[in-house]
Amino acid sequence: MKNGILLFIGVFSAVALSWAILILTGFQTYGNLRPYVDDITGDAFPTPMTGLAERGRAVYAELGCVSCHTQQVRRPGFGVDHQRGWGDRQSVARDYIGQHQVYIGDIRIGPDLRNVGERDVPEFDWATWHHLHLYNPRMLVPGSLMPSFPYLYEKRKIVGQPSSRALPLNVGDGYEVVPTERAEALLAYLRNQRLDYSLPEAEDLTVEAWERRHEQEPE
């Protein structure tokens, strides 16, 4: 170790090795995935994000949503994500190729969101429920620990006809609450989070496949 140059080369190689093996090899093996095209219908999955959803992705980042929510469904049998209604199959690499920035997250202080666009809501329609929930989570889910995001909505005086986009809220006579463009974008992004199509590499990672395997296994 008397030679400083050798030390530098060694130090460099050590970190270069992990980079080459994990990231470079990862890039070679799955860095250029293409959408899967259904032979019969000709549809390509996953569908690309719209411009509005892409703006919503930026809103998701700037509010720090990723610090509480994951966007990855674990396979049936590894955790109980499917029984919680978070998705009927594991999310796989190809599901994310349409996203400019990928936020799979690493902590579930709130529920997983990878399949939130497809999930049923208990009341109202999907968009209205999520708008109301963002506006004030505890209004719909008593005891919820989520922060509220009223600044994504505008309370304004009704001029003429009430807006068709106004939320079903009673905020005083002559006033209404309407989503801002950021709220609409965020919802478009969340709506885009869905796993309602199948991919060949995910066929073994669905609930059906898992239940089939479960039945075959001797008790």
Place this chain on the structure above:
Amino acid sequence: MTTAHSNDPTRRDSPYSTGGIAEAEIDQSTRTPVLFFFSTALLWLLLSTLLSLVTAMKLHWPGFLDGVEFLTYGRFRAAAVNSFVYGWAGLSIIAVGFWLLARLSQSKLPNSPVLLVAGVFWNIGLLIGIGGIFLGDLRGHFLLELPRYSVPILMIAYALVGVWGVMAFYSRRLRVTFVSQWFLVGAFFWFPWIYSIAQVMLFGAPVRGTLQSVVAAWYAYNVYALWLAPVALAAIYYLLPKLIGRPIPHYYLASVGFWSYALFAGFGGVAKLSGGPVPAWISTAGIISLAMLLAPVAIFAVHYFGTLSGQYQKVGKSPTLRFLLVGIVAFMAAQVLMSLLAFRGFQEVVQFTHVQTAFWMLCVYGFFSMVIFATAYFMMPRLLGTVWPSPTLVKTHFWSALIGIGLIVGGLGLGGWIQGARLLDPDIAFLDIARGTLPWLVTASFGWLILLIGHVALFLNFALMACCACLTSPASGRESLFANPPEMKVRTT
């Protein structure tokens, strides 16, 4: 490879001959930059503790500072974590690193304003970055939240620091190098390398799909494993034999320990992608490397506990040793638990729970920060030529740090495990599980409050000390106050 150990520099013909620069003179050459970096690091520590306390409270008290955009949880958390890592850790690493490098090289740090300029740039860049996070320019990858426009400033600042680090290493007067120097050179070099890769591959020319998650996981773990941890390990290797007054046993294992650590640590971060939307071999590589890391950790354990064995009565007397011992134990515990819990059976429970936060805190606070505190308690009196003014404040700091981190790691670890176990039962509603963690989250908030008290105590003590040093003449008494025991003197004739 040298098999000599750092405390046998007494032979006349040895390569340890220094040509007669006194330690005090070397310290003097590092004094201004080290004080500057460390005092700003302390300010960042105070800020990040305050931000972390608010973040922790928001988790169990969602109405606290709610409904205002720039005060939302996600931004507070990003600001707290980034000011801790790039403010406190980043700046204290530079302070401790240069002091150690100069001492280990037995040469004075080249006197120049470059380092100070770098420090000013780093602080400004970070200040702009944290402000940008609150204004909503944060980005969505852990430890990479700092906005685009603050990154170049930080990079320029770090480049200046790096150049200075290389120069300090090359101007060394001792031909031999010690394990502490390898870790320091590694850390100084690894950080800019992983930082630039992450910036380019995630934001400059983003890779496609979940390969981003691989890059992000690789980076986030390596910030700890290849930047924070090596500096702390270097400090332990330097301080422990000095304080105990005996050489490190089996020192010849150090090169094996260093190189195997350097080799395996880089892979550890991807273990957390188990079951995620990435090829399975990637997380498998991470799990294997975390297990392999136990080999260097075992060597470090032999070195540290071997030096300490039979000398534990000294720990009670020296604040430096007390902090150091906590750091060593935390490091060992974190590495062993991390390797164990990486296995998929455990991952099924602890993945995505508060256990992750507990680990993070055990690593960056229980281990890294404790060792930095230890180094500061040793280094500052020698730099300032005066003793710490208040032993009570030192004690307050130690016990606050220990109890605080215990509450945070214990609370989140235990609470997170229960949370994970309950998440595996689909009959328990998610909201009930989330609310079930509330007592544990409150525990962690208390932990943060106690840490804040400790950090205020440290800051007060440091400020008092700096004032004392200004009032008394700097040169008097330093030599007699901090003379090494005779068996550790470097013979210079």
